[in-house]
Amino acid sequence: MINPSVTGRWRLARPVLLAAALLATAPAAAQSDLSLSVSPFRQAVAENLNGDPAVASFYRARDFEPLWTGSGEVYSARRAALLDALSNADAHGLPARSYDASGLVARMSAARSADERAAVEIALSETYLRFARDIQSGILEPNAVVSAIKRERPERDADALLARIDAGDARKVLRDLAPDSLEYTRLMRTKMLLERTISLGGWGMPVRARALEAGDRGDAVVALRDRLVTMDYLPPHLGTRYDERMETAVRQFQQDHGLEVDGVAGPSTLSAINVPPEERLKSVIVAMERERWLNLEGGRGDRHVVVNLADFHAQLIDDGKTTFRTRSVVGHQDRDRQSPEFSDVMEHMVINPYWYVPRSIIVDEYLPAMRRNPYAHSHLDVIDSSGRVVNRGRGFARYNSRTFPFSMRQKPGPENALGTVKFMFPNRYNIYLHDTPAKQLFSRSTRTFSHGCIRLQDPHEFAYALLAPQQEDPERFFQSILQTGRNTTVPLEQNVPVHLDYRTAFTQAKGNVQYREDVYGRDGAIWRALADAGVALRIGQG
Template structure:
């Protein structure tokens, strides 16, 4: 990483420049005690005035009588300045906006600070830059993801500015900057993938795209050579001179399909060929967006020793124990229609309901069922119509007089084999009315793109999921669950220890071994996030000279 360039100077070369320049920064020559008193007042006045309404930073300086942490002549202040400059030199490695964190511009600011007033202004400027950098690297560049897409329900885990500055004042600055980096293996692997993709792009990419609609085992010719070359460049096939779509190429295509969420048939058909021909620049965008999303989940309290992770676009739900996947199952998520998409958020699973009622969401009642009931009171007879006191309403009176806004009733489906929620639902109570559940529509899990629900998440193996959740509190979780299920009665089962649930959206993600995995941006959210990052100054390979 020391070879990362900043203009024409590497971070290694920059260190020497910084060390030489910072020895003089912030140490004005003062002639007399009277001048000293005047200048100190000028420093404090400049510091206080420029802080304005930034209460967090202001509180930090007031608590230390406005003593500097950046612009002093002592070794500790120089070490902080050097650490900040070196951190800026690594901004692009993390996909941060390089113009915002320009090490040369920062050096120029330091070089022109000669008076105590200059020093006060510089002190505040450096603290602001540090807080901004810390926020961007630790918890995300985009301040409000919900403004990018209203279905991203996340508040960034920002740390208090005064706490960040207090740590910087009392701990080794190089260790502080290291601690800002999200500590997950996923973030480290994404960062490595970013560097590898940049290297690939500098070397010319993966070569020519493959101009074929379909290729399969037994095919020969130049078009197969083009596919061979592309798979070799991406690391899926060992170099060879073959012009035949042989067993090795078929195996390589299967592996590629697995890494891209495609049907693993070994045939390079339309969907597979489309993914094979995606440019490395587009993959790099996905990785940079994934790094930003990983920062959003850099929670101070962590994600939970045990937690549930649902990557919506991977169509899988997983139980994670001590950073290891201990259970996973396929999932179905909300349809692409805007009001049916599954939102992204985190909450805590507190209980499951065995033999659940399905309480029909108001939106479905108004849009789908009420129009049927208005013309035929006996329609959707598998559903009960209930009043505010939970009593079943007779259908004899008819419903033609009601509109969507005046319909006073709820609707529900009783427990049973045809219940829309199946035999169990898993609750993490939230204002979006999203939960995980069983489904009688098992055929949907054979599809590769599973966007069929009204927003909730359906599980392919809900019973096994329940057994895994119950294992810490039941000696025989299988028998406990099945005996409760056989009663046919609606039963709430509380989890002794609530389990954090994180609904995420990653079109690029890694595994401990193998290639980066990529998935389709089914809701278009990552494209929106990339545009938002560009607006913040993030760009592809911005630190490399043309």
């Protein structure tokens, strides 16, 4: 049974469990019907194996012996454990109704013939596999919901999943299917707490004001006070003035929601404060689905980089701990400029990089001006297919977006669009992390200004952290190359997995749950797809 401190009140559905045991505890006459000779049952199983090929393979390998519907305590315990897990699937944000635990119970209690028992046997295995895949790898196919999510669910071997039930304690096997990350555990706890909050009436009335600040009084201040109290940002009190206590609470709320931290409840802050707990609960359930998509065999890497596009930060993680964190700028909200989500492996960094201009920028932004004036954008070299610089004097008026045969690049230097260093994890999307001369953009709370790549506020410090395992003095090593001004590739002796992710809800080891704006609208699309798949809010069940 899962620890109640993690999942809340994990309720045993007693009627379901009693019905689950019917095959093992039926009266003697019924037992006789259920315990038909092995040969008819095996034959019936073989004849009913027309669904999941993995299930068919598993049963052929075991000579069509039952996994679930045999007689005795072992089989009864397996059925009970499965039905219990299915009945409580919504604790994980899964569509419990789609597994139809009550329907399986009805079929089990009615099974008398070998054919009926075989059909139940296969249905139990197929339902178990569907549940196991959903809880381990996610309900949705990510790219089918949002095309910019360039990742696939991490599939598990079906034969191995069935074999685990056959060889182990079914209740433990089922309990261990969920991702074992601390983030998933904390998200489950957050889900339970939000459900309880909603069942008790939520966070109270929204705050009706355009802006509130220190010294203000009135009904809106009282509403803000009450809402901050129910959100646990402020201890209960009867004050009616926007005082120092309220300003401190607002600052903490702003920090937890990625807002400008100034202690003033302006439009953005009040908009976030007025978001109902039901919407936050949806964000948490989406985050749990996203955590399942990253439930990779072998993990995400002892050392890895995570970029949360919705949080505008990049982090270096070592053995589960954040060892470096910096602000980032990500792709613009325009659909063709949004940063994609995927995982790859960082292999090297380039110090004093050239910037090779993406083809889309060349033909959409630069070529129109160069057709009128061949010396437009003269800070960029025009390069032919052999890498030679093209003489601009011949002009470009005869070319259009389809026929322009050249590429363009910017030399290394302080004004280079990539700054002084870029971090490469070769991928088909031509996305990487890099420096930028546009440092002023990092002061914004919403940082969606790039064409898709990830700009870092502190790229040199990031480079030092990456080089630390292979250089005794990584800063001196990096700076010695930088000062030459020469384009230099530095391999990483230890390749580092990079995960570009997008979380509007995420947790911390210590402190409050963090929420961010859905700047790309992706989590909204994922929630709608989850709802279409049968996921529902457990309102009133907290």
